Amino acid sequence: QVQLVESGGGVAQPGRSLRLSCAASGFTFSSYGMHWVRQAPGKGLEWVAVIWSDGTNKYYVDSVKGRFSISRDNSKNTLFLQMNSLRAEDSAIYFCARVDCTNGVCHIDYWGQGTLVTVSS
Amino acid sequence: QPVLTQSSSASASLGSSVKLTCTLSSGHSTYIVAWHQQQPGKAPRFLMKLKDSGTYNKGSGVPDRFSGSSSGADRYLTISNLQSEDEADYYCETWDTKTHVVFGEGTKLTVL
Numbered sequence: 549q550v551q552l553v554e555s556g557g558g559v560a561q562p563g564r565s566l567r568l569s570c571a572a573s574g575f576t577f578s579s580y581g582m583h584w585v586r587q588a589p590g591k592g593l594e595w596v597a598v599i600w601s602d603g604t605n606k607y608y609v610d611s612v613k614g615r616f617s618i619s620r621d622n623s624k625n626t627l628f629l630q631m632n633s634l635r636a637e638d639s640a641i642y643f644c645a646r647v648d649c650t651n652g653v654c655h656i657d658y659w660g661q662g663t664l665v666t667v668s669s
Numbered sequence: 670q671p672v673l674t675q676s677s678s679a680s681a682s683l684g685s686s687v688k689l690t691c692t693l694s695s696g697h698s699t700y701i702v703a704w705h706q707q708q709p710g711k712a713p714r715f716l717m718k719l720k721d722s723g724t725y726n727k728g729s730g731v732p733d734r735f736s737g738s739s740s741g742a743d744r745y746l747t748i749s750n751l752q753s754e755d756e757a758d759y760y761c762e763t764w765d766t767k768t769h770v771v772f773g774e775g776t777k778l779t780v781l
Binding site: 549583585592593594595598607643648652653654655656657658659660661662 | 701703705707711712713714715718728729758760762763764769772773774775
């Protein structure tokens with residue numbers, strides 16, 4: 549069965565960095581695009597970034613452009629999110645999610661359990 | 670880019686049915702929408718993909734009590750025979766080539 553397991557969350561001071569990982573199993577990882585989605589405490593879901601299956605195309609929400617970088621290692625079935633210059637407003641649970649696309653139209657079809665990032669001095 | 674509008678809350682009695690609505694913004698009424706359920710303290714779970722035609726494809730293990738339908742720009746999620754475990758937040762999601770993933774603000778469903 550499809551499994552997505554995030555790790556790497558924790559507490560970081562403003563301006564510092566964290567690197568999140570998402571280990572995928574149960575499907576051919578290299579065939580799917582992958583998202584990072586976050587959820588601040590008590591708030592709704594916010595898309596953060598997407599990377600296509602071969603890693604060539606990457607897109608970000610405006611609020612993280614230039615600070616966050618999404619990447620993947622298809623040989624290790626792992627997705628990453630490098631988060632630099634962290635701000636208090638980046639505090640959230642970060643979920644990785646699989647993208648299912650048909651005829652160019654995509655949606656999320658599997659979610660990980662999430663990892664908590666807290667940015668605080 | 671598309672905007673998804675959802676009511677902030679809904680409630681229904683145990684064993685009854687409830688219909689949640691997700692409305693696509695003007696000019697995007699043909700977009701496919703996905704519904705996701707987030708039970709308290711848990712990760713979201715994909716429920717179904719719903720087309721403008723009303724046809725839908727459910728995720729693995731989603732009970733038959735969950736169904737979808739469409740009318741114009743509205744995408745509906747209907748839950749029949751409500752159970753206590755259906756008390757959750759429900760989010761709709763769509764895709765756009767410019768903004769990529771767009772989520773609605775979510776509907777908090779209370780089972781009375």
